[in-house]
Amino acid sequence: MTHVLELKDVSVALEGTVIVRDINLQLPQGMIGCLLGPSGCGKTTLLRAIAGFEKALHGEIKIAGHTVSNQQMCLPVEKRHVGMVFQDYALFPHLTVSENIAFGLGTMSRADKHKRVQELAGMLKIGELLNAYPHRLSGGQQQRVAVARAMAPKPRILLLDEPFASLDVELREEIAREIRLVLKHDGITAILVSHNQYEAFAMADEIGVMRAGQLLQWSTPFELYHQPACAYVADFVGEGVFLQGKVLDSARVETALGVLGGDELHGFAEGSSVSVLIRPDDVIHDDASPTTARVIDKAFRGAGYLYTLALGDGSQVQSLVPSHHRHAQGEMIGIRIEMDHLVAFAA
Amino acid sequence: MDKAPEGALSSLKTGFSNRLPTLGILLLCLLLSVPVLTILASVTNSSDGVWQHLYDTVLGDYVTHSLTLLVGVGLMVLVLGIGPAWLVTMTRFPGSRILEWALVLPLAMPAYIIAYTYTGMLDVGGPLQLWIRETFELRFGEYWFPQIRSLNGAVVMLSLVLYPYVYLLSRMAFIEQSVCVLEVSRTLGATPFQAFTRVAIPLARPAIIAGLSLVLMETLADYGTVQYFGISAFTTGIFRTWFGLGSITAAAQLAAVLMIFILFLILAEHWSRQKARYHHTSNKYTRLPQIELTGWKRAGAMTYCILPVLLGFVIPFVQLSMWAVDTWHLIDKESFLTLFFNSLELASITAVIALLLGLFITYSKRLRPTLATRGMVRILGLGYAIPGTVIAVGVLIPFAWFDNTVDAWMREHFDIATGLLLSGTLVAVVFAYLVRFLPVSLNTLDAGLGKIKPTMDDVGRSMGLKPLQILRRVHVPIMRGSLLTASLLVFVDVLKELPATLILRPFNFNTLAIRTYELANQERLAEASSTALMIVLAGIIPVIILSQTISRSRPGHDART
Amino acid sequence: MVRKLSLVLLAACSMPALADVNIYSARQENLIKPILDTFTERTGVKVNLVTGAADELIQRLTLEGANSPADLLIAEDVGRLYRAKQAGVLQAVKSSTINDIIPAQYRDSEGFWFGLSLRSRVIIYDKARVNPADLSTYADLADPKWDNKICVRSSSNIYNQSLVASMVSRNGVAATEAWVTGLVANFARNPQGGDREQISAVAAGQCELAISNTYYYGGMLNSTNAAERTAAQAVAVFFPDQNGNGAHMNVSGAAVTRAARNVDEAVQLLEFLAGEEAQAWYAEVNNEFPVRSDVAASEVLQSWGTFKADNIALEQLGIHNAEAVRLMDRAGWQ
Secondary structure, three states: OOEEEEEEEEEEEEOOEEEEEEEEEEEEOOOEEEEEOOOOOOHHHHHHHHHOOOOEEEEEEEEOOEEEEOOOOEOOHHHOOEEEEOOOOOOOOOOOHHHHHHOOOOOOOHHHHHHHHHHHHHHOOOHHHOOOOHHHOOHHHHHHHHHHHHHOOOOOEEEEEOOOOOOOHHHHHHHHHHHHHHHHHHOOOEEEEEOOHHHHHHHOOEEEEEEOOEEEEEEOHHHHHHOOOOHHHHHHOOOOEEEEEEEOOOOEEEEOOEEEEOOOOOOOOOOOEEEEEEOHHHEEEOOOOOOEEEEEEEEEOOOEEEEEEEOOOOOEEEEEEEOOOOOOOOOEEEEEEOOOOOOEEEO | OOOOOOOOOHHHHHOHHHHOOHHHHHHHHHHHHHHHHHHHHHHHOOOOOHHHHHHHOOHHHHHHHHHHHHHHHHHHHHHHHHHHHHHHHHEEOOOHHHHHHHOOHHHHOOHHHHHHHHHHHHOOOOHHHHHHHHHHOOOOOOOOOOOOOOHHHHHHHHHHHHHHHHHHHHHHHHHHOOHHHHHHHHHOOOOHHHHHHHHHHHHHHHHHHHHHHHHHHHHHHOOHHHHHHOOOOHHHHHHHHHHHOOOHHHHHHHHHHHHHHHHHHHHHHHHHHHHHHHHOOOOOOOOOOOEEOOHHHHHHHHHHHHHHHHHHHHHHHHHHHHHHHHHHHHOOHHHHHHHHHHHHHHHHHHHHHHHHHHHHHHHHHHHOOOHHHHHHHHHHHHHHHOOHHHHHHHHHHHHHHHHHHHHHHHHHHHOOOOOOOOOOOHHHHHHHHHHHHHHHHHHHHHHHHHOOOHHHHHHHHHOOOOHHHHHHHHHHHHOHHHHHHHHHHHHHHHHHOOHHHHHHOOOOOOOHHHHHHHHHHOOOHHHHHHHHHHHHHHHHHHHHHHHHHHHOOOOOOOOOO | OHHHHHHHHHHHHHOOOOOOEEEEEOOOHHHOHHHHHHHHHHHOOOEEEEEOOHHHHHHHHHHHHHHOOOOEEEEOOHHHHHHHHHOOOEOOOOOHHHHHHOOHHHEOOOOOOEEEEEEEEEEEEEOOOOOHHHOOOOHHHHOHHHOOOEEOOOOOOHHHHHHHHHHHHHHOHHHHHHHHHHHHHOEOOOOOOOHHHHHHHHHHOOOOEEEEEHHHHHHHHOOOOHHHHHHHHOEEEEOOOOOOOOEEEEEEEEEEEOOOOOHHHHHHHHHHHHOHHHHHHHHHHHOOEEOOOOOOOOHHHHHOOOOOEOOOOOHHHHHOHHHHHHHHHHHOOO
C-alpha cells in the first residue's frame, strides 16, 4: 500500500520554541487521519508544517512519495499540491460560492471548471447556493463551500484544521459523517485536526493522539479505544476509570471487581500493582450477577443511563445501562465484567 | 484564532518571501525618506545664536499658538465629525440620505480658500459688517462681531474643512460595528444615547483617533490659513526664521522639532490602531436598524448634521460662485482650461503612483514585517504633517545635488553637459507630492489589508498561487474600497496642494491652486474665486464617490435599498 | 516602468529650449505675463516663466547652482534682490542703456539688480476722523496720540521689514527699536491680513491710520468690487516725511542670474522692461510709479499729487533686513 503522507522524526519550532517533536506517522492512500489532542498540544502546528506554512526544524515530510521537506529543502506551500480547510473557512467575501470553489482551478477550461464545480456542489449539497455570496450562508453551508473549494483542484492530500469547531454541536457529527462520505467517494486522502474525539471517531480511519508536542499513539479508533498505548490516551479517549489491581499471573489481575483478564499476556511481573482501565461498556448490568455495586449517580444518555457505581472497597466504576432498566440512587445492582482485552498500566 | 498573529504571516517562515524584492522596498522607502531625513539631519548643525533669539522672543508664541490650534481643531472636529456620523448611520430623518454624503463635501474645500472666503464676507470691511454699520448707523467698535482673522477664526476655518476625516472614519467604524453589541447594551438598560456613548464610541475609538490624527497632522502642516490670518505658529515661524532671519539651519531645526512632535502623534495613532484588532466584534452582519426620528429629536438631528455642511461647504461655495459670476468676464478662459487639466493630470498621476507604491509597500510589510520595513514606513508617515514648502526644499536639495553631481561627472568623463535632469521637472513635483501624501495611501491600505484575515493568504497559497497572484486575485478585490479611498484622498489632496507645486514646478506650468493663490495673494479675492471654485468642483466628484464607497463597506449592506 | 517613462516624457516636454529667456519671477503671472508676451511679439524671443515666492525662488536658484536654467530673476522688493545678490546667484550687468534710464538709488551700485517700478509705503487715513495736518512723519506714528488707532500687517511682510530697515540704516538699531515699540503700542489690533485689509479696516472705523503700499490703494480705487471702491473713497493718502528724507520707497526689479546661459536675451528683456512702453504698462496695470521720470504715472497716481521720495540707496534696505526682523521680534510686532 502506498502512503500518501509520511512523516519521519519531524520536529517543528515556532519562534525558537520546539512545539512538535519527533513525529512519525504514515497515512495510506484514501484514508482519513486525525490528529487529536487538547488545545496547545501542537496538532495545528504539525498540520501547518505538513501544508508548508511552517518550516520543519528537522525530519522528513513526504507527500505522495515526494519529499517536500527535509534538512536540505522545504518546498513552499504552493508547490505541495495540498488542499486546506481553515477553522474560520476563510471564504473570499468578494466571490460567489461557485467562484470560490473554482478559485484554485487555474488553467482548466471554462466548461471543465463548471463541471467540477457542479460535481462538488452536488456531492456537498450546495447546488442551490452557487450564486450566493459567503456572508449570506449559514456556518454549516460555509463549511461545505470551504471543503468544496479545497477539494476542487484534486489535491494530493486534504488538510482540515479544526473544521467543525465553528459549527453548532448538534451539527458537528452529522456534517463530519457527510464529509467523510464525500471524501471517500472521491477517494481523497485527508488529515484533520480536532480536539473532539467524537468528531475524530465520526470522520477518521486513523487517529493520532498528541500531547505536549508528542504523538502518543497512531492507530484506528477501535484500537485507540480498546488498546490505548498509555494511561493518557486511555483517559483522553472515551470514558472510563482506572481500578487498582494486583497481578496474579502473566494474564490475570485481581481487582475490586474480581479477577480480570483473558488469554493475552499483559507483561507485568507477578505481584506488582497495576491500574486497570474499565470502560462503561465493559461493565454489564446483570441482576443475576453475584457482584453488586451501589448506584451513586446516574446521567441520562438517551438510549441508556450512564451509572456511576461504588464498589465494595469504595472505588468507583461506570456502566452504560439500557434505559428501560431504572434504578434509584443508593440502590444496589448486580454487575458483571465483559471485556475482550485487559488494559493495564503500571500503577 | 490563535494561530498566526496578525501581520506576521506564515509565509515568513517558509522562506518564500525571500524572493520578493525586500531590498527594493527598503531602497524605495529610503529614497522617499530623503527629504524628511535631509531636514532631520539639520538638527546637528549650529545655527549661530538664532535659536537663542527665537527662544527669547517668539518661540513661546509659536508653541502656544500651535498647541492652541491643535487642541481647538481637535475638539471641534470631534464634535462636528462623530455626532453626525452616528446620526446618519443609526437614524433616519428628512435629508439624512443626502447628508450621508454631503457631510464629506468640505473635504473638497482647501483650508486657505475657505479662509479667504469667510474673511471676504466677515472681515471689518466685508459686506456683513458693512450692512450692520449702514443699517444701524453704527461705527466699528459700537457693536460686537467675532474677529475672523484670529486664532479662534483659524480653529474654526480648519475644523470646518478637516472634520470630514473624523466623520468618514468614525462612520466607517459605526457601519462595521456589530448591531448585536449595541442591542446587548440596550437589553442591559442603556438608552440609545448611552449605547452611543458607552458602547459605540469606545468601539469606534481607534477609527476616531486615526481620523483625528490625520486632522492634527493637516493642522500642523497648514501654512496658508495661519499665514493669511497673521498667526505666528510653527509653520509661519519656520518661514520667518528661514527668510526673515536668513537661517535655513534654524528653520530646518524648527521643522525637525515639529517632526519629532508628529512622530509621537503617529506612534500614538499606531498604538491605537493596533488595539483596534481586538475590537472587531463580529463577522455576522444584519441590516442596520435605522431609527426613524420624530419631533424635536428630528429637528435637532437635522440642525446638527446640516450645520457642518452649511458652514463648511454651502456658504463658502455660494459666496465663491457669486464672486465668480461677478468676475467671470475678467477670466482668461483659454488658460483656465489648461490650468484645470494640469491640476487633474498631476492629481491623477500622483494618485495612481501613490496607490501602487502604497500597495507594494504595505503588502511587503504584511509578508515580511521586519523592523527595517516598519521603521521606514513610520518615517514615510511623517511627510503628511510637514508643511509643503519644507518638503519642497527637502526635495530640491537632494535633487539638485544629484543633478549637479551627474552633470559634473559626465562633463569630466564624457565632456557632456547633462544639466538639470530632475530639478525643475514634474518628476520633482510628483516626488514631493508622494513624500507628502503617500502616508495617506499607506495608512488607508494598511488598515484595509489588516482587515483581511491571514488565512485568506493561506488559502491562496495552498491553491498554488504566488504572493503577487494572491494580491491580485484575493486582496485587491477584497479591499477595493480601501484602494478607491486611498487614491481619492490623495487625488483630492494633490488638487488642493499649493506650496510644493509653486516651488518645484517647471517653466510655464500652472495649476488651479497656484492661480488662486496668486490672485488671493494680491488681495483680489473675487477674481481668485473662479479657479478656487474649479478646485472645489474637481474635488466634489471624488469626494462623493468616497462617501458612497464607505456606505457600501458593510458586507451585504446596499446603501440604496 | 510605464509610469517612469511617462514622467520622463512629461519632464522632457516642459524643458525650455535654450535660446529663450527663462524667468523665475516673484511678480505674479497676471502682473508680468502680458508685458512678456509683448516682448516676445516685438523681438521673437520666447519667454518661459515660473512664478513663486521670491525667497523660495532664490533658494531654488541657489540649490540648482551653475546648472540652473533661469536667466532672469524678477522680485517684488529690494530686500529680496539684495538677498539674491548676497546668495551669489546673480551676475553684474553693464548696460549703459539701463544705467542712463534708471536713477542710481533704484539700482545696485555694482549692477547686480535693477529697479523697474516704484511704490511708496504711505499712511492711509480716515478722511472723516483724521486731520491730515496732524500727520507728519513715520516717527510720529509712535506718538501716544495714535494709541489704538493704527492698523498694519504682520512683520513677516517684506515691505514692513524694508521700512524698518531703512530706519535702522538712518537711525541705528536702538532708536529704531524704540520707535517700533511705540508703534506696536499704538496698534488697534493684532497685525493681520494684507495692505488692502488695513485700508478696509480704516474705512470701517476699526482704526484711523493704516500703513500701506500705494498700489494697493490704487487697486482698491479701481476695484471691480463696489464695496472696495467705497472703502477707498472714505480714506486718503498721506506721504510722510515730506520735510525730511521723503516717503519710503521700494522697487520691484529684476536681475540676471549667475547661471544665465542667455545673457544677451536677458539683458535685452531688462532693457525692454525699463523702456517707455513697459514702464507705462506697469503704471497702468498695477498703479506703480515708473522708475524713470520721463514716463508719466497713471491718472490715479497723479491725482495724489507730487511728493518727495526718499533717495536712500535701496541696497541699504537689504543690508539691514535681518536686524530689522530681530528688532521687530523683540518689540513684539507679530
